[in-house]
Amino acid sequence: MSKEAISAPLLDIKDLNISFQQAKGDIRVVNSVSFSIPQGTIFGLAGESGSGKSLTALSIMGILPGSAKARGSIRFKGNEILNLSDGKMRSIRGKEISMIFQEPMTSLNPVLKIGYQVKEAMLAHLPVSKKEAQNRAIELLRSVMIPSPEARMNDYPHQLSGGMRQRVMIAMAIACNPSLIIADEPTTALDVTIEAQILDLIDKLREERNLSVLLITHDLGAIARHAHTVAVMYAGRIVELAPVSEIFSGPKHPYTIGLLESIPFKNKKGVPLKPIPGSVPPPWALPPGCKFSDRCGFMIPACQQAEPELEEITSGHFSRCIRAQEMKWTL
Numbered sequence: 469m470s471k472e473a474i475s476a477p478l479l480d481i482k483d484l485n486i487s488f489q490q491a492k493g494d495i496r497v498v499n500s501v502s503f504s505i506p507q508g509t510i511f512g513l514a515g516e517s518g519s520g521k522s523l524t525a526l527s528i529m530g531i532l533p534g535s536a537k538a539r540g541s542i543r544f545k546g547n548e549i550l551n552l553s554d555g556k557m558r559s560i561r562g563k564e565i566s567m568i569f570q571e572p573m574t575s576l577n578p579v580l581k582i583g584y585q586v587k588e589a590m591l592a593h594l595p596v597s598k599k600e601a602q603n604r605a606i607e608l609l610r611s612v613m614i615p616s617p618e619a620r621m622n623d624y625p626h627q628l629s630g631g632m633r634q635r636v637m638i639a640m641a642i643a644c645n646p647s648l649i650i651a652d653e654p655t656t657a658l659d660v661t662i663e664a665q666i667l668d669l670i671d672k673l674r675e676e677r678n679l680s681v682l683l684i685t686h687d688l689g690a691i692a693r694h695a696h697t698v699a700v701m702y703a704g705r706i707v708e709l710a711p712v713s714e715i716f717s718g719p720k721h722p723y724t725i726g727l728l729e730s731i732p733f734k735n736k737k738g739v740p741l742k743p744i745p746g747s748v749p750p751p752w753a754l755p756p757g758c759k760f761s762d763r764c765g766f767m768i769p770a771c772q773q774a775e776p777e778l779e780e781i782t783s784g785h786f787s788r789c790i791r792a793q794e795m796k797w798t799l
């Protein structure tokens with residue numbers, strides 16, 4: 469067995485539940501989510517809007533909205549970090565775990581120069597002088613392949629293109645040598661060519677720095693190209709989890725199949741795209757039993773009697789569907 473296979477995962481989430489207190493009672497929006505990310509690997513998290521991907525990410529960072537309550541366990545390097553005090557979490561966030569958001573313009577301060585913002589992250593967490601931070605910031609901008617980094621240090625965010633701003637965000641995210649990066653829809657605001665470059669960059673940094681990455685995206689193609697393992701979420705639950713090669717060669721949940729059929733992902737020529745009928749119901753109006761049953765072409769009466777467990781179908785391949793063994797879909 470390789471060293472990697474026997475070492476404990478860098479991040480280990482068990483039975484994570486997140487709910488919001490509302491007038492009509494507690495609304496649970498993330499339900500019994502468990503997954504782990506080994507060091508140096510990319511874990512893809514996919515699923516329609518509202519499925520709970522971002523809240524899962526925010527709970528790892530310890531920045532859930534105040535009205536949200538999280539239960540379960542999130543272990544990072546073997547230590548429990550869920551619901552850690554603000555002070556303790558601050559020493560992890562931005563240093564050991566950092567996050568790249570979808571729209572850099574909302575995360576970069578528009579009135580501060582790029583160089584200052586990259587340096588700030590280091591000065592907050594690392595024992596470096598201003599001069600060292602300056603030199604390291606230039607090197608970081610170079611490592612995310614920003615041309616003429618010395619000159620760009622003096623630019624304001626609006627002077628850069630969207631792709632370049634996202635590179636600055638990545639430079640800030642890796643400034644303190646974190647072990648885990650969470651990228652929540654890091655390329656949604658970018659065009660496809662730039663998107664491919666940014667994902668290639670994240671993958672290159674992962675390899676060079678032995679980073680682990682939680683890659684949240686609607687783009688299954690991006691997951692297929694870059695991730696090692698993927699989990700598909702629906703209505704706050706993981707409905708399928710498998711090594712990437714497995715999930716794309718033989719998905720075992722009708723929702724995953726629906727996602728694959730609804731996007732131009734390696735779609736055989738001439739096969740029309742088929743949207744999944746209906747839309748995700750709000751958390752308080754989910755059907756009984758399997759939460760996908762009301763949209764599912766494979767539904768039988770038993771599906772609405774009890775919610776299926778996430779069961780291992782073949783080694784490392786889990787599905788939350790009582791008909792998983794019957795799924796024969798191939799690309």
Ligand SMILES: Nc1ncnc2c1ncn2[C@@H]1O[C@H](COP(=O)(O)OP(=O)(O)OP(=O)(O)O)[C@@H](O)[C@H]1O
Pocket residue numbers: 488497515516517518519520521522523524533535750751
């Ligand atoms: N502050 C909040 N108060 C109440 N409900 C919330 C709040 N934030 C999120 N939710 C609900 O939690 C659910 C999950 O939201 P989340 O943002 O994690 O989804 P997502 O999978 O990231 O979606 P998207 O792909 O659109 O980013 C949604 O039903 C959403 O409406």
Ligand SMILES: [Mg+2]
Pocket residue numbers: 521522523652
């Ligand atoms: Mg989101």
